[in-house]
Amino acid sequence: MSAYRISDLIDDRPENGVFRINRALFSDPDLFELELSHIFEGGWVFVGMACQAENPHDFFTGFIGRVPILISRSGEGTLGGFINACPHKGARIAQQLSGNARLHVCPYHSWTFDSAGANRNIKWKNGGCYAAGFDRDNHDLARIPRFGEYRGFLFASLNNDVPSLEDHLGEARKLIDLVVDQSTEGSELVPGAVRFTYAANWKMQLENCSDQYHFTSTHPSYLRILNARAQEQKDEVVQSTLGGSDFWKEDAEGPTGGTYSFANGHVLNWGLMAVTPALPLFERADAIAERVGTARRNWMFNMRNLTIFPNLQIAENASSQLRVIRPVAHNLTEMQTWCIAPRGESAEARRMRIRQYEDFFNPTGMATPDDTVVYEECQAGMARQERPWLQGHARGLAASVEGGNAYSDSIGLFPQRSVLGQAQTCDESLFHSYYRAWVGRMRGALA
Amino acid sequence: MTHDMLRDAEALLYREASLLDHGDYDAWLDLFTPDVVFWMPAWRNEVEQTQDPDRELSLIYYQGHSNLEDRIRRIRSGLSVASKVPLRVVHAVSNVMVTAQTSDGASVSSCFTVHLVDVRAGRTHVFFGRYEHELVKTEKGWRIARKVVRLLNDVVPTLLDVYSI
Numbered sequence: 261m262s263a264y265r266i267s268d269l270i271d272d273r274p275e276n277g278v279f280r281i282n283r284a285l286f287s288d289p290d291l292f293e294l295e296l297s298h299i300f301e302g303g304w305v306f307v308g309m310a311c312q313a314e315n316p317h318d319f320f321t322g323f324i325g326r327v328p329i330l331i332s333r334s335g336e337g338t339l340g341g342f343i344n345a346c347p348h349k350g351a352r353i354a355q356q357l358s359g360n361a362r363l364h365v366c367p368y369h370s371w372t373f374d375s376a377g378a379n380r381n382i383k384w385k386n387g388g389c390y391a392a393g394f395d396r397d398n399h400d401l402a403r404i405p406r407f408g409e410y411r412g413f414l415f416a417s418l419n420n421d422v423p424s425l426e427d428h429l430g431e432a433r434k435l436i437d438l439v440v441d442q443s444t445e446g447s448e449l450v451p452g453a454v455r456f457t458y459a460a461n462w463k464m465q466l467e468n469c470s471d472q473y474h475f476t477s478t479h480p481s482y483l484r485i486l487n488a489r490a491q492e493q494k495d496e497v498v499q500s501t502l503g504g505s506d507f508w509k510e511d512a513e514g515p516t517g518g519t520y521s522f523a524n525g526h527v528l529n530w531g532l533m534a535v536t537p538a539l540p541l542f543e544r545a546d547a548i549a550e551r552v553g554t555a556r557r558n559w560m561f562n563m564r565n566l567t568i569f570p571n572l573q574i575a576e577n578a579s580s581q582l583r584v585i586r587p588v589a590h591n592l593t594e595m596q597t598w599c600i601a602p603r604g605e606s607a608e609a610r611r612m613r614i615r616q617y618e619d620f621f622n623p624t625g626m627a628t629p630d631d632t633v634v635y636e637e638c639q640a641g642m643a644r645q646e647r648p649w650l651q652g653h654a655r656g657l658a659a660s661v662e663g664g665n666a667y668s669d670s671i672g673l674f675p676q677r678s679v680l681g682q683a684q685t686c687d688e689s690l691f692h693s694y695y696r697a698w699v700g701r702m703r704g705a706l707a
Numbered sequence: 708m709t710h711d712m713l714r715d716a717e718a719l720l721y722r723e724a725s726l727l728d729h730g731d732y733d734a735w736l737d738l739f740t741p742d743v744v745f746w747m748p749a750w751r752n753e754v755e756q757t758q759d760p761d762r763e764l765s766l767i768y769y770q771g772h773s774n775l776e777d778r779i780r781r782i783r784s785g786l787s788v789a790s791k792v793p794l795r796v797v798h799a800v801s802n803v804m805v806t807a808q809t810s811d812g813a814s815v816s817s818c819f820t821v822h823l824v825d826v827r828a829g830r831t832h833v834f835f836g837r838y839e840h841e842l843v844k845t846e847k848g849w850r851i852a853r854k855v856v857r858l859l860n861d862v863v864p865t866l867l868d869v870y871s872i
Contacts, residue, residue, distance in 0.1 A: 496771025
């Protein structure tokens with residue numbers, strides 16, 4: 261049991277208009293160990309896309325918390341989630357990030373498993389003088405206790421005692437639909453995965469994705485280039501999706517966007533964007549409206565940063581990114597990122613999407629490094645201090661209402677809470693949803 | 708003939724490395740042709756890099772000089788926290804080979820290591836890989852029409868900018 265009580269760490273008193281987070285959540289190594297056990301290894305996490313193992317016997321590998329996993333499609337076409345460790349001595353049976361294999365042979369003593377996880381051979385079994393107890397053991401690859409798919413998005417839980425995936429995702433499923441329904445064939449990952457690390461806590465990334473407040477102050481160097489490009493209109497530079505939109509500008513008038521929070525820690529930060537050719541999706545704007553209705557089509561063009569707690573983020577703003585957060589230490593995080601795109605878009609739309617992506621999202625681009633460097637600067641200030649409580653979860657609270665608003669109603673989306681923002685609202689109260697889910701998963705570990 | 712080309716190529720590559728080391732970005736930009744292709748492919752998996760920048764992701768892909776100018780503009784803007792405290796860098800270019808040659812052009816391959824000190828973060832790192840340069844002869848001397856950076860250690864610690872490779 262940790263020395264902390266939950267009330268030492270999260271000061272959640274809605275009746276007094278107070279929500280504060282203790283810096284220890286970002287800087288205490290012992291708390292980080294508890295997070296690995298209870299948040300990442302204790303409940304539903306995103307593990308990958310079905311399209312990463314599209315054909316029979318395709319597989320990919322990864323981790324849930326500290327536990328190596330193997331996602332494999334059987335010969336019959338069924339996806340399975342397994343612990344990527346030989347029952348014999350623990351060696352990872354698959355070492356590649358991805359591949360195709362009917363059989364996985366352990367590199368140590370050649371125990372062999374098929375693509376459905378079943379043990380197909382124990383080397384020299386008959387001559388091995390095993391006692392009866394051994395035969396009573398199951399020698400297949402251990403299955404991840406819970407494994408499920410929602411429209412190509414794969415989730416798993418090492419803890420069996422969790423709600424159904426459907427309940428876990430809840431209303432946020434409708435926001436995944438807005439990604440998948442951009443094509444009748446669904447979504448795909450553009451080849452080329454990009455990984456980077458930053459020396460700060462994983463929750464810096466969790467929050468930043470849904471932090472509208474930082475955009476104009478962390479990325480002015482990028483915004484200045486967008487403005488120059490919009491004026492010059494040179495063919496050789498890519499125009500930004502954001503150039504024709506006002507939601508992020510300080511002097512925009514009327515509602516510009518806002519936030520929705522959902523049960524289990526999922527949140528959406530969004531901004532109004534018009535249906536314009538600045539987005540690669542524009543080529544299908546009419547066809548999509550016909551298929552899913554104008555309201556849902558218009559939402560597909562809005563800026564949307566979706567977090568499925570605790571480790572999946574789909575950012576559709578300057579381009580379209582799928583991010584997976586992998587916590588490594590209390591002050592080290594690895595990000596795995598892909599460009600996610602609707603299948604079947606034209607070559608020109610795809611090229612535009614990729615160019616917009618590289619400029620903004622890559623750690624080698626012109627925006628993300630300013631985020632990751634800021635995370636590290638924040639991490640420095642997370643050291644224990646006389647004033648432990650952060651002041652970064654307070655904006656928007658007075659505008660937060662129960663339920664949704666006209667914008668969510670238009671697509672039948674029912675959030676727990678919402679903030680309809682003016683240009684300078686930049687709600688931070690949506691983060692509360694993260695920390696309430698955090699408390700939900702950590703409750704057993706903290707008093 | 709080939710011998711002279713090798714010397715010219717080495718001179719240009721070393722000059723490029725030195726300009727990046729010293730942050731002389733105007734002179735660095737001047738090394739590239741107006742329609743330069745500057746490309747750092749991503750990795751598709753453990754062994755293959757992406758090959759088609761229009762259908763696959765790159766770490767950096769630019770066609771046209773003004774894209775490189777934008778990068779430098781951002782570094783110098785004073786508005787990028789990632790660029791505020793300059794990193795100290797040393798480029799070492801080696802194994803330079805002329806792989807193809809015409810009267811006014813050459814293909815050159817080489818290896819690079821870039822040692823960096825991120826003074827802000829108190830952290831050192833080495834990026835390494837291979838360069839492929841397409842050089843063209845102009846009135847101003849040899850210029851770079853195409854540069855491919857094959858970065859081998861592609862898990863980027865926090866940031867990688869044009870001076871890091």
